[in-house]
Amino acid sequence: MTSEFAFDFDLLRELTETSGVPGYEDRVRDxxxxxxxDAVDEVRTDSMGNVVGTVxxxxxxxxxxAAHMDEIGFMVKYVTDDGFLKVxxxxxxxxxxxxxxxxxxxxxxxxxxxxxxxxxxHTLGEEERESDDAVEDVVIDLGMDAEDVREVVAVGDLxxxxxxxxxxxxxxxxxxxxDRVCLFAMLEAAREFEDPDATIHFCxxxxxxxxxxxxxxxxxxxxxxxxxxxxxxIASDTPGVDEDKRVTRLGEGAAVKLKDGSVxxxxxxxxxxxxxxEAEEIPxxxxxxxxxxxxxxxxxxxxxxxxxxxxxxxxxxxxxVTETAHGDDIRAAIDLxxxxxxxxxxxxxxxx
Numbered sequence: 232m233t234s235e236f237a238f239d240f241d242l243l244r245e246l247t248e249t250s251g252v253p254g255y256e257d258r259v260r261d262x263x264x265x266x267x268x269d270a271v272d273e274v275r276t277d278s279m280g281n282v283v284g285t286v287x288x289x290x291x292x293x294x295x296x297a298a299h300m301d302e303i304g305f306m307v308k309y310v311t312d313d314g315f316l317k318v319x320x321x322x323x324x325x326x327x328x329x330x331x332x333x334x335x336x337x338x339x340x341x342x343x344x345x346x347x348x349x350x351x352x353h354t355l356g357e358e359e360r361e362s363d364d365a366v367e368d369v370v371i372d373l374g375m376d377a378e379d380v381r382e383v384v385a386v387g388d389l390x391x392x393x394x395x396x397x398x399x400x401x402x403x404x405x406x407x408x409x410d411r412v413c414l415f416a417m418l419e420a421a422r423e424f425e426d427p428d429a430t431i432h433f434c435x436x437x438x439x440x441x442x443x444x445x446x447x448x449x450x451x452x453x454x455x456x457x458x459x460x461x462x463x464x465i466a467s468d469t470p471g472v473d474e475d476k477r478v479t480r481l482g483e484g485a486a487v488k489l490k491d492g493s494v495x496x497x498x499x500x501x502x503x504x505x506x507x508x509e510a511e512e513i514p515x516x517x518x519x520x521x522x523x524x525x526x527x528x529x530x531x532x533x534x535x536x537x538x539x540x541x542x543x544x545x546x547x548x549x550x551x552v553t554e555t556a557h558g559d560d561i562r563a564a565i566d567l568x569x570x571x572x573x574x575x576x577x578x579x580x581x582x583x
Contacts, residue, residue: 236398236403236558236561236562237558237562238415238419238558238561238562238565239415239419240398240403242266242415242418242419243396243411243412243561244395244396244405245262246259246262246407246411246414246415247396247405247406247407247408247411247412247415248394248395248396248405248406248407249262249407249411250302250304250337250342250389250391251300251301251302251391251407252301252302252303252304252305252306252321252322252389252390252391253301253303253304253321253322253437253438253439253440253441253444254280254301254321254437254438254441255389256280256300256301256437257280259300259301259411259414259435260276260280260282260300260435263282263284263300263418263435264276264282266418266421266422267282267284267421267433269422270284270286270418270421270422270424271284271285271286271421271433272285272286272287273287277448277449277452279437279438279444279445279448279449280437280445281434281435281436281437281445281448281449282300282435283432283433283434283435283449283453284421284432284433284435285430285431285432285433286421286424286427286430286431287430288427288428288429288430288431289426289427289428290428290429290430290576290577291430291577292428292429292430292456292457292575292576292577293429293430293431293432293453293454293455293456293457294429294430294431294432294455294456294457294458294459294572294575295431295432295434295449295450295453295455295457295458295459295530296417296420296431296433296434296458296459296460296461296568296572297417297434297435297436297446297458297459297460297461297526297527297529297530298410298413298414298417298434298435298460298461298462298526299410299413299414299435299437299438299439299440299445299446299462299526300410300411300414300435300436300437301322301410301437301438301439301440302322302391302406302407302409302410302411302440303321303322303323303324303409303440303550304321304322304390304391304392305318305319305320305321305334305389305390305391306318306319306321306387306388306389306390307336307384307385307386307388307389307390308386309386310377310380310381310384310386311370311377312377313377314373314376314377314378314379314380314381315348315370315371315372316336316345316370316371316373316380316390317369317370317371318369318371318390320366321389321440321441322440322441322550323440323550324366324550325551326364326365326366326368326369327364328550328551328552329347329364329366329369330347330349330364331346331347331348331349332346332347332392332393332552333345333346333347333393333394334346334347334371334390334391334392334393335390335391335392335393336371336373336384336388336389336390337388337389337390337391338383338384338385338388339383339385340383343373343383344373344393345371345372345373345374345390346371346372347369347371347372348370348371348372371390391406392406392407392552394406394552394553399555401482401557401558401559402481402555402556402557402558403555403556403558403561404553404554404555404556405552405553405554406551406552406553406554407554408463408544408546408554408555409462409463409546409549409550409554410439410461410462410463412463412544412546412556412561413461413462413463413544413564414435414461415561416544416561416564416565416568417433417435417461417568418433419565420433420565420568420569420572421433423565423569424569424572424573427572427573427575428575428576428577429456429572429575429576429577431572432453432455434446434449434453436449436526436529439462439525439526442524443493443524443525443528443529444529445526445529446460446526446528446529446530446533447529447530447533448533449529449530449533450529450530450531450532450533450534450537451533451534454534455537456537456538456577457500457537457538457539457540457575457581458527458530458531458537458538458539458540459500459504459539459540459541459542459568459571459572460525460526460527460529460530460539460541460542461541461542461543461544461564461568462526462527462541462543462544463543463544463545463546463549463554463556464478464479464486464488464491464518464520464543464544464545464546465477465478465479465520465523465545465546465549466478466480466481466545466546466547467547468480468481468545468547469547478518478519478520478521478545479516479518479543479545480516480545481545481547481555481556481557481560482557482559482560483514483516483560484508484513484514484515484516484559484560484563485508485513485514485515485516485542485543485544485560485563485564485567486515486516486517486518486542486543486544486545487501487504487508487515487516487517487518487540487541487542487543488501488518488520488525488527488540488541488542489501489517489518489519490519490520491518491520491521491522491523491524491525491527491528491541492520492521492522492524493524493525493527493528494524494525494527494528494531494539494541496527496539496540496541497538497539497540497581498583499538499579499580499581499582499583500538500539500540500581503540503571503574503579503581504540504542504567504571507567507570507574508567508570511566511567513563513566513567513570514559514560514563515563515567516545518543520543527539527541538581538582542564542567542568542571543564544556544560544561544564545557545560
């Protein structure tokens with residue numbers, strides 16, 4: 232029997248099912264601003280589209296918390312003579328997972344359903360069967376003739392995967408958990424947070440999937456004394472994956488990041504997060520991620536050296552439409568972030 236989650240699943244589902252590729256996060260941004268309106272003292276949006284919700288503290292110390300709004304997707308680059316769409320990737324796709332997927336094409340006249348075509352195996356030669364998939368070979372079929380397609384679809388229109396977010400046993404599965412599940416955790420922490428000593432800037436960032444661009448710009452504008460990023464991390468705790476390559480495991484708590492491909496977190500910040508988790512008895516595990524970047528790096532050097540840390544939510548099947556996170560890990564991330572922020576009063580020396 233599936234138990235109830237200890238958080239607002241409806242908000243999580245809304246965030247993950249909403250579309251928002253890098254540079255075009257407006258639908259997600261609107262929902263974030265609505266949540267912030269009832270949870271923080273001030274809300275502002277910059278020229279890149281980052282949203283900052285600030286809770287004023289009683290002291291001068293400032294902390295930034297970041298989670299990104301964008302999801303990987305595509306941009307239409309060409310309409311063929313037969314009415315099929317060719318696209319350019321926005322973010323890192325594994326072409327193997329794209330065959331025969333349903334998509335949404337976001338046009339000036341509304342959203343259209345399409346499918347990524349896949350040639351039936353009956354007609355493939357041996358060489359074609361053995362060839363590797365490539366993102367540039369993706370073709371989207373809208374089920375319309377070329378004339379009708381050209382009337383509604385333009386170069387520059389955006390494409391996202393079409394998928395619902397559902398409960399699956401003790402987990403949540405759907406698209407765009409990277410990074411909407413962490414965006415959700417940040418929003419939940421903001422809603423539950425009261426009377427901080429430090430001023431907290433809850434930052435919903437843009438364009439993370441194409442190079443941490445929003446966080447790098449925001450690190451200059453916000454200029455915090457401490458930055459903590461939230462993102463998903465690999466949980467390849469599935470059959471066929473060696474133990475040393477699993478990174479984290481579902482159901483064992485929030486992950487405290489030690490490194491990824493873009494950052495080595497500040498050891499004193501990491502120790503502080505672990506100490507808080509242990510003191511509050513919040514389930515947690517350690518994360519050593521061999522590749523991939525996160526907004527943590529975007530804040531570390533963008534306005535001089537900054538102490539940074541990161542809290543991650545273990546997630547299976549990253550960059551697919553079936554990303555999967557455990558309900559207990561989501562709750563642990565919310566609790567750990569809240570506890571860390573509650574403990575920050577500017578008295579901890581994070582210098583090395």
